[in-house]
Amino acid sequence: MSAEAAIHGEAHGHDDGHGHSPFLAHHFDDAEQQYDSGKLGMWLFLVTEVLFFSGMFCAYALYRSLHPEVWTFASQFLNETLGAFNTGVLLFSSLTMAWGVRCAQLRQHKGLVICLAMTLGCAAIFLGVKAIEYTHKWDLGLLPAGSYESQYLPGMHHSGPSSWLYVLSAIPALCVVGFGIWYGLSLAKGDKQKSEVAGPLLVTALCYFVGVGIGLAFESAEAGEHGDVAHAVAHTDGEHTVDGHAGDAHAAAAGGDEHATEEHGEEHVEEPVADVAASPAFQSEELNKLLASPGETTMVASAAEEAAQVAKPGEATEAEVDQRGGAGLFFSIYYCMTGVHAIHILGGMIVLTWLLVRATKNHFNEEYFGPVDYVGLYWHIVDLIWIYLFPLLYLIK
Amino acid sequence: MSAVPADSARAQQEERENFLVFSKGFLSWALTLDHKRIGLMYLIGVMSAFFLAGILALLIRLELMTPTNTYMNNQTYNQIFTLHGAIMVFLFIIPSVPAALGNFLVPIMLGAKDVAFPRLNLCSFYLWVSGAIFFLAAMFYTGLDTGWTFYTPYSTTTQGPVVAATLGVFILGFSSIFTGLNFIVTINTMRPPGMSWFKMPLFLWATYATSIIQVLATPVLGITVLLLAAERLMHIGIFDPEYNGDPVTYQHFFWFYSHPAVYIMILPGMGIISELMSVHSHKSIFGYRFIAYSSIAIALFGFLVWGHHMFTSGMADVTTIIFSALTFTVSIPSAIKVFNWLATMYKGTVQLNTPMLYALSFIFLFTIGGLTGLWLGALSTDRVLHDTYFVVAHFHYVMVGGTLVGFLGGVFHWWPKMTGKMFSELWGKVSCALVFIGFNLTFLPQFVLGSRGMPRRYAQYVPEFQELHVISSIGAFILGIGLFVALGVVIHSLMRGRKAPPNPWGGATLEWQCSSPPPYYNFATPPRVNDPYDYTPLEYRDAERGWEYVHPPTTDTPATEPEPART
Amino acid sequence: MADHAVSSHSSHSEGEHHGFAHPMPVWQLLAVFFALIVLTILTVYQATFDLGNMELVLSLFIATIKASLVVLFFMHMLYDKPLNAIIFLSSFIFVALFIGFTLMDAHAYQDSVELKQVDSPRSEVVMPGE
Incomplete structure (x- = not known):
């Protein structure tokens, strides 16, 4: 048997009743072997993802267990309402992704396109909200250890959209314009397949701004309302702010309920000082140990004194925690974890776009739905990591 | 598939369809999805890297001929040994056997047409190339002086191009992950009917174990170097004592990858030796299951012992004791392998040709390397020997005496299969002798140096050490000459070598059933799957100067196991 | 919301043949x-x-x-397939190993570590470690 015949025999040889998918690679016997191989490969890739993130979880566990007081202090600056909202968004995107796999398996091409588009949209909303969270923190000087600015220092706090937000939004804005034009052109030409791609992409780019809007509503609308008043109150009445904070947390418990959170908003961004100072957790032994070493800069020292005048005993520990080697380290880990997670979201959006293009070309069927399934697995693991990040970073007391 | 009447027609067809010449032009190689071509490209790549780093090693030995700065200053010396170590580890040893030989052999040994993900395979090659370019450009541009380990806090404060180098390592890590992932999937899902797990050649077991480590450990290196880059760029402080970060944690992160990586380096070499021992003794491998299981055991134990690199770094006493105790467990599966190889030769028909000589060198050198590791694994002696030339000699015995010699043995063993040309036996043996003598002359004195207290990583030393250093340097040059002879042998074979028969050594694994070099589709008909170490049906044919199946092994296997085991 | 795809596939019951797919x-x-x-x-x-x-x-x-x-x-x-589950779940063993040993060690030597109050640009390094 000549070799060429063998090759051709391979390509056309097995008539086991199924039509041949044009996507069956030559070195596989059948579609199922190809699917199983891809699936195993994807699971192995997820293993590498788990171990990749484990480095950051290790750093988290290490510094949290060594300096719990830092975590308690610094997590006050995270907006758990936004975190909860984003959790919901990601969970929903996981639902649409899983649904998309089902659609691909059942040849529901329309449904698949819609599911992929919704997944992409959710991803964009997530990133929009994330952009608000990040830029707000950058404005406040809540930065990685090397650039962290102590929160006692006056003049840090301001509300409204950050100038960083415009920088971050430049690319999504370009995408809106680009996809808009592409969508318009494809509609004008009557190219159905292209418009099926461009339309969802346009919606996705717009969804980023939806996310930004929602984030802004949650993050800064309230800050403007309470603003400096809350700040002043925080300095004069520790008890009151603790109550206020508890109320706020209850509101957040409504789980992304916009209405509830709008009423309470973001006091903890504005009033970390007295709030934390008054909380009993701060009189822990670790802190007393920390107390042994004095603050270095006079500015922080004076700020600590100022705090000492208004709050209860244990307040000087603020200065110990609110510094580069303290809260700064928390924010390093926060940015590493959420940043790498966000990069994974971006990567996921790229492969989802690739799927979208293929879905509009009706490539997938019950024999060949592997790519949708694999991307789905990837998307779920990104969701899975967020499921852990949310309580670990946002919900600590 | 023994000789058929239309011999010349078949020969012509083989000539036409062999994977080397089947399609021509630069792009047919640059964009190839053929695992054999990718394997060959890797081979050329890793050999170039090895050549470069080898030259640097000779420069280091030249400098150490005298106790004072001979021709480089301390800073240059730091950069040169960093460059030597980093290139050798990341660009040569880690990809050498798995990526170069593994790519070529894994699918053929499975009787498959290709690896499971050919595009990923090519992607992995280009990741290697771009990582290498990144890495080398960074290091040659200003010079990295951190050592290949990038220990903090020095790596966060030095002026060297740490960020660029770590990103290079990051990219190379992905190349390694994708290769490992590809092999695991290939071995799991593409075994032919009849090849159950315990009918796989042991090289595949070793590759499988290696791939497990690559997939599990390399991501941790990825995040480590990423955090290190972030440390440099943004001062995230996780590893920086300046911000209450912890540099010992960096070492934990780093060695969680890099200790298992030691087994990425040695396990495939062990796989090669398992093949060579059996084939060149013409005797079934002794203790097949033990060797197979010990590969997996080494891979798993390898994850439990990383702390032995850090005994003097400030780890807590209790941790050092645990890691020291665990370290000794690795010696068990390693010793199992050595004993089984020796037992394989017993009463075998040992043919001392070039690959076998390299394999024997491997056993000798690896045993010394392994046994000296026991000193370093024991806490009390490690306190004394840590960071001395004893450590240098120990890991060179494992990495060079083990991996490099095993790699050379493998290259000589499969060279006829890869290129279709036989090399000169005489000069092959000469190269092996030179490598063996040169190597021992280089590194045996270093054990003595280290035990007398000569610290590593210094360009200057006290004059009393000069004698041993000079011996070591002379040995290094003999080793260098030996390697050049080996290079000459294979290059000469390409131009003048006689045509290789399909099975020059009498191997029973599947790759010997296709022509040399194999056609681009590997096998015209599915190969007969038989016991990979059953040599009885093979007989030597003088006319072809190769081995052939006289009694085609009864293909009983498909009946017992009709479906490929896709678990 | 997510009702879009419901209408079209209500006709598919789960017992139906979808090759190796399992919707x-x-x-x-x-x-x-x-x-x-x-x-x-x-x-x-x-x-x-x-x-x-x-x-x-x-x-x-x-x-x-x-x-x-x-x-x-x-x-x-x-x-x-069970193998996929085993592979994925076993990765957590290695994560536990990694985090467990690192944490154990860091906690064991914490007594010898002196923390630093940092609020100024970098100055001297405080971390004896040994």
Whole structure:
């Protein structure tokens, strides 16, 4: 048997009743072997993802267990309402992704396109909200250890959209314009397949701004309302702010309920000082140990004194925690974890776009739905990591 | 598939369809999805890297001929040994056997047409190339002086191009992950009917174990170097004592990858030796299951012992004791392998040709390397020997005496299969002798140096050490000459070598059933799957100067196991 | 909301032949999703109580339930080949090994570490380590 015949025999040889998918690679016997191989490969890739993130979880566990007081202090600056909202968004995107796999398996091409588009949209909303969270923190000087600015220092706090937000939004804005034009052109030409791609992409780019809007509503609308008043109150009445904070947390418990959170908003961004100072957790032994070493800069020292005048005993520990080697380290880990997670979201959006293009070309069927399934697995693991990040970073007391 | 009447027609067809010449032009190689071509490209790549780093090693030995700065200053010396170590580890040893030989052999040994993900395979090659370019450009541009380990806090404060180098390592890590992932999937899902797990050649077991480590450990290196880059760029402080970060944690992160990586380096070499021992003794491998299981055991134990690199770094006493105790467990599966190889030769028909000589060198050198590791694994002696030339000699015995010699043995063993040309036996043996003598002359004195207290990583030393250093340097040059002879042998074979028969050594694994070099589709008909170490049906044919199946092994296997085991 | 695809595939019953594909029933997907949302609300709610050390345990417990739901249903592990499940789950053994040893060691030598009050640009390094 000549070799060429063998090759051709391979390509056309097995008539086991199924039509041949044009996507069956030559070195596989059948579609199922190809699917199983891809699936195993994807699971192995997820293993590498788990171990990749484990480095950051290790750093988290290490510094949290060594300096719990830092975590308690610094997590006050995270907006758990936004975190909860984003959790919901990601969970929903996981639902649409899983649904998309089902659609691909059942040849529901329309449904698949819609599911992929919704997944992409959710991803964009997530990133929009994330952009608000990040830029707000950058404005406040809540930065990685090397650039962290102590929160006692006056003049840090301001509300409204950050100038960083415009920088971050430049690319999504370009995408809106680009996809808009592409969508318009494809509609004008009557190219159905292209418009099926461009339309969802346009919606996705717009969804980023939806996310930004929602984030802004949650993050800064309230800050403007309470603003400096809350700040002043925080300095004069520790008890009151603790109550206020508890109320706020209850509101957040409504789980992304916009209405509830709008009423309470973001006091903890504005009033970390007295709030934390008054909380009993701060009189822990670790802190007393920390107390042994004095603050270095006079500015922080004076700020600590100022705090000492208004709050209860244990307040000087603020200065110990609110510094580069303290809260700064928390924010390093926060940015590493959420940043790498966000990069994974971006990567996921790229492969989802690739799927979208293929879905509009009706490539997938019950024999060949592997790519949708694999991307789905990837998307779920990104969701899975967020499921852990949310309580670990946002919900600590 | 023994000789058929239309011999010349078949020969012509083989000539036409062999994977080397089947399609021509630069792009047919640059964009190839053929695992054999990718394997060959890797081979050329890793050999170039090895050549470069080898030259640097000779420069280091030249400098150490005298106790004072001979021709480089301390800073240059730091950069040169960093460059030597980093290139050798990341660009040569880690990809050498798995990526170069593994790519070529894994699918053929499975009787498959290709690896499971050919595009990923090519992607992995280009990741290697771009990582290498990144890495080398960074290091040659200003010079990295951190050592290949990038220990903090020095790596966060030095002026060297740490960020660029770590990103290079990051990219190379992905190349390694994708290769490992590809092999695991290939071995799991593409075994032919009849090849159950315990009918796989042991090289595949070793590759499988290696791939497990690559997939599990390399991501941790990825995040480590990423955090290190972030440390440099943004001062995230996780590893920086300046911000209450912890540099010992960096070492934990780093060695969680890099200790298992030691087994990425040695396990495939062990796989090669398992093949060579059996084939060149013409005797079934002794203790097949033990060797197979010990590969997996080494891979798993390898994850439990990383702390032995850090005994003097400030780890807590209790941790050092645990890691020291665990370290000794690795010696068990390693010793199992050595004993089984020796037992394989017993009463075998040992043919001392070039690959076998390299394999024997491997056993000798690896045993010394392994046994000296026991000193370093024991806490009390490690306190004394840590960071001395004893450590240098120990890991060179494992990495060079083990991996490099095993790699050379493998290259000589499969060279006829890869290129279709036989090399000169005489000069092959000469190269092996030179490598063996040169190597021992280089590194045996270093054990003595280290035990007398000569610290590593210094360009200057006290004059009393000069004698041993000079011996070591002379040995290094003999080793260098030996390697050049080996290079000459294979290059000469390409131009003048006689045509290789399909099975020059009498191997029973599947790759010997296709022509040399194999056609681009590997096998015209599915190969007969038989016991990979059953040599009885093979007989030597003088006319072809190769081995052939006289009694085609009864293909009983498909009946017992009709479906490929896709678990 | 997510009703878009429901109408078209109500005709498919689960016993039908889809080759080797195993489509998840819609009700299962929706049930898992709502369970996840409920658990998210629950975890946010439990965070409002000061439970001390139990809080971390509880929130991780809830997160693990959520993760299991995602893995078992959305990621289809319940119906997948056992090997894939073993591979994925065994990765957590190595994560535990990595984090466990590193944490154990860091805690064991913490007594010898002197923390530093940093608020100024870098100055001297304080971390004897040994």
